[in-house]
Amino acid sequence: MTPMNDPWWLVLIKVIVLFVVLLVWTIFNVWYERRLVGKMQHRLGPIMNGPFGLGQALADGMKLLIKEDFMPHMVDRVLFVAAPIIAGTAAFTAWAVIPFGGEVEIFGVTTRLQLADLPIGTLVLLAVTSVGIYGFVLAGWSSNSPYSLLGGLRSSAQMISYEIAMGLSLVAVFLYAGTMSTAGIVEFQRAPLLLFGGPDVGLQQWMFIALIPSFVIYVIAMVGETNRAPFDLPEAESELVSGYITEYSGFKYAIYFLAEYINMATVSAIATTLFVGGYLTPWPLNLIPILNNPWLGPIWFALKVQLFISLFVWLRGTLPRFRYDQFMKLGWKWLIPISLGWIVVIAVMRKLMSENLLQGPLLWGLLGLIVVVLLAIVFLGEKPEPEPEPAPDGPFDAFAGGYPVPPMPGQVLPELADVVASTIEPAEAAESADAGEVVESIQKEA
Incomplete structure (x- = not known):
């Protein structure tokens, strides 16, 4: 790939187009989620404003922009205002290194449909998404409200737990592709996938085929990272009113609303770029020459991202919210250990492949060992929970275990x-x- 050296006016055009696309895409995703959840719940969803109710999301956004921006007197005013700015800025910045398409010619200049291609682009994505969490944590702390503070603390705990699993799942991608450039990883997936040494049938080497454990771990971690159901514990309305955004209204609330949907699209775009071929034409459509036009790359990219967004909506419409101990247990006891073990396996496989040793009996023996280890983790890793002890006779002590619990039937406080x-x-x-x-x-x- 040729290095990017765009003139300033072309960079400005890309920035404006990217900003407009993200805003319009967010409005569409709000409508799309309401309609899809409505179909799941056997109701219509928005239908009144505009064709198919498309104007409802736009009307809601305009209402938030002109609504009174109320700020409680007890808040830390500087951090209260800075928190949504941090969250919104990080949400837009992450898209600077995500490729939308291959090389094209714009006004006589050969460029790629990407704002910036950095040698460590994937690390920039992780860094920006990590910075964005400060907007949620500071919102909870600066609000000076117990519900907001608990929501901010939950956000920080989720970030620490699932950011580690997400980062470890991407390490396997770096090792397998041999590059950290987002465009380089997409182009690496253009190579044909020769299953068991068979002929080239046009099937591309998409990462989710070769790195299934990393793909599954990333998909779970991206839902936890964006605080979406069933991991929406930082803004659990049944427990924390509205979590870290309880005290926000008007334009500041609109920024958080915008950041949530852009973050949902961001992690979906990362999954598309690193695991599902990015802007590459899917098989078997890639066998048709006219569909391999680089100008069609953004269309394929958007369709793949929209499929991941549909997964978010599907989870929201079907699964109940996790308990917090279940959420932490999934991250620390399952996702992180499996990611570490999988990285070791990928490193060994890449070294054996570079030495031309991964073939014949050694290949099948290594695959068998991986299967045995995975089965052992699934069936032997979880110990059965002990049966609860019978309730003791006599007066009930609610604080016997260190924290208050309600009495069992028949017990008296x-x-x-x-x-x-x-x-x-x-x-x-x-x-x-x-x-x-x-x-x-x-x-x-x-």
């Missing part, structure tokens, strides 16, 4: 037992066949 003893006549208590009914009546009266 010590405070309520004292209330029963002081307010109920002994004769009336003796007539009662179940002390639990007395306690229940007192709770209802209270």
Whole structure:
């Protein structure tokens, strides 16, 4: 690939086009999610404003822009304003190194449909997505609200847990492709995939075929990284009102709303670029010469990204929210250890391939070993949970385990037992066949 050396006016055109495309794409994705979830839940979704309800998302955005921008008096005003700016800036910046297409000619200048191609482009993507989380953490801290603070802390915990798994899943891509350039990884996937040494049938060497564990881990991590259902714990409305954005309204809320959907498209674009061939024409359409036009690259790229966005919507419409301990357990006990083991396997395989040793019995023996290890992890790695101990007799101590828990059926809180003893006549208590009914009546009266 030739290095990019675009004139300043061409860079400016690319920036403007990229900014407009992301804004329009976000408006479309808001409508697309509402319509798709409506189909899943047997309802219509937006249908009133514009054809097929397309104007509803635009109307909602305009409403947020002109809505009163209220700021509570107890917030840290500087960080409260800076937090959404950080989140929004990071959301747009990540797209600077994502390739939309191959080499084309624009006004006599040969260039690629990409803003900047860096030798370490994938590391830039990880860095920018990591910086964006500061916008959510600072929003929770600067709001000076317990719900917002808990949402910000959950965001930081999710970032630490799933950013590690996401980064480790991409290390296997670096090792396999031999480059960190996003455009270089896409072009590496253009090579034909020769299954078991067979003939070239036009099937490309897309990473998700060769690196299935890395692809699965990345898809799970990208959902956790974007705080989307079933991992939407930082803004769980049933627990934290609205999480880190509880105190935000108006234009600042609109920035977070925009950043969430752009981040969803960003991680989908990274998955498309690194695992699903990016802007390359899918097989068997790549066998038709007219469909291999580089100007069609953005169309193929957008279709692939939209499929991943559909996965986000599908998860939201079908799965309940995880418990927080389940969420942390999935990241630390499963995704990270499997990623580390898979990196070792890929490093060994690449070294054997470079020495022309990965063939014949050694190849089949290594594949068999990988299968045995994976089966052992699945069937032997998880220990059965012990059965709960029976509830002890006597007054119930809610703080016996270090944190308050509700009583089991038939157990009586010590405070309520004292209330029963002081307010109920002994004769009336003796007539009662179940002390639990007395306690229940007192709770209802209270």
